[in-house]
Amino acid sequence: MQITFKVYRKDPEKDGKPGRSNYSVELDEEATVLDGLLKIRDEMDDTLAFRASCARGYCGECTMRVNYKACFACTAKVSAFTKKSPEILLDPLRNIPVIKDLVFDWDAFMWNKITAVKPWLEPDESSTNGENLLPDSTMADLRKVMSCYYCGLCDEGCTVLPVDFDFLGPAALTKAYRFVFDPRDKAGRERLKIAEKPKGIWDCVHCFEASEHCPRGIAPTERIISIRDKAFKVGITNEKVARHHTSFAASVKESGWLDEGRLALESEGLTNIKGLMKLLPTAARAMARGKAPIPYLHPKRPGAEQIKKIFEKGEREKK
Ligand code: SF4
The missing domain is CATH 1.10.1060.10 (Alpha-helical ferredoxin)
Incomplete structure (x- = not known):
């Protein structure tokens, strides 16, 4: 089958700007993405950089995104990704500094x-x-x-x-x-x-x-x-985390779902003026998008009473 690999490229020794190179490769039905990459590097473009080692799905060296799905190139069958189109997009993992092409830090x-x-x-x-x-x-x-x-x-x-x-x-x-x-x-x-x-x-x-x-x-x-x-x-926690957990549980127990505004305030601590001030920019952004929940004015969800009973049962059993 004829497959077009559209491969992410970035070369810090050139302009360092990301782009894509396209390679048309003839592969058999059983071929893996790594087979395709090796063929490209050996026969078409020896500047293409990628990592691979065991080719058996053990070492994790060839982890990359194939059509936006993270997987091992050595076990990813090309045929599994080309049912709808004979094209395969290859990218490094997300949000990671790229050294060159598919090689990341x-x-x-x-x-x-x-x-x-x-x-x-x-x-x-x-x-x-x-x-x-x-x-x-x-x-x-x-x-x-x-x-x-x-x-x-x-x-x-x-x-x-x-x-x-x-x-x-x-x-x-x-x-x-x-x-x-x-x-x-x-x-x-x-x-x-x-x-x-x-x-x-x-x-x-x-x-x-x-x-x-x-x-x-x-x-x-x-x-x-x-x-x-x-x-x-063993008593290792920090106060903010403890407040966050307590507020989260209290909110769900009382109304059947999470009061996000209350959670933000109580996690910071209601007497922590400095911490509460830090929330203002986030609150302003949320309000501008119509997403600012008003703390403590939180309607109960259907079934809230049932959820409350579950909490109470858990609390009784814990004693
Ligand atoms: S996904 Fe994470 S925990 Fe699982 S094998 Fe890979 S590195 Fe290890």
């Missing part, structure tokens, strides 16, 4: 953040006699996390990173989980302190996109939630 995207969570075990040697073996049952959960490819697909799917690139992101926080929940590690509290800093666990909006994107079923969003739960349990 992995360090800025993921590795620097993984390094920040101290991705090594700090064994508590005082509790062992040289060996530090754990039963299989304890290791099963950690082993699942350790099967991470470091492909970055969870970070690509994350809905926080496009608005805040400094957020640690699901890949790095999943790495933090691996050590936070390892009973041999003695740096647990220090790790939780790192993970709970601004741009860490509390910035996750638990949209579950990271888990949806993970090809290994590691469930990065659930891992972040587990770290948060553990931080709460």
Whole structure:
């Protein structure tokens, strides 16, 4: 079949402006996107830059967007993307500094953040006699996390990173989980302190996109939630987060849905005048677009009484 690859191009040594190059390539039915890229580079244009290594879907090196969907080029069959049109668009992952063409800055995207969570075990040697073996049952959960490819697909799917690139992101926080929940590690509290800093666990909006994107079923969003739960349990939280959680729950309990205006005010703290002033520009922008909810004037949703009963049942069971 004849396929046209429309490939994102950017060359910092030329003008550095992004563009696209089109390549018409003859491929067989079983060909992958990586096969197409290798053919282009070998036979048509050796200036095209992309990354690839194992070609088996293990290493995550060839992660890119194919027709706007993030995947591994080496396992993405061309035929799956050309049912409607014989064209394939190739782009680097979103919101990441591009070095050249499809090669992006992995360090800025993921590795620097993984390094920040101290991705090594700090064994508590005082509790062992040289060996530090754990039963299989304890290791099963950690082993699942350790099967991470470091492909970055969870970070690509994350809905926080496009608005805040400094957020640690699901890949790095999943790495933090691996050590936070390892009973041999003695740096647990220090790790939780790192993970709970601004741009860490509390910035996750638990949209579950990271888990949806993970090809290994590691469930990065659930891992972040587990770290948060553990931080709460050992008394590591910050006041703003606690206020946010309390307000969120109170709003849903009272009206069956979220009062966003109230949430913004109560998260900052009703006596925190400086914090409340910071909200004014956002509120003004929302008002200009007709989207400013009036705090505390929040109509109840149908079924609100039922939701309230669920909250009350949960509160009774917790006691
Ligand atoms: S957690 Fe899943 S999606 Fe994220 S880097 Fe690891 S394998 Fe990839």
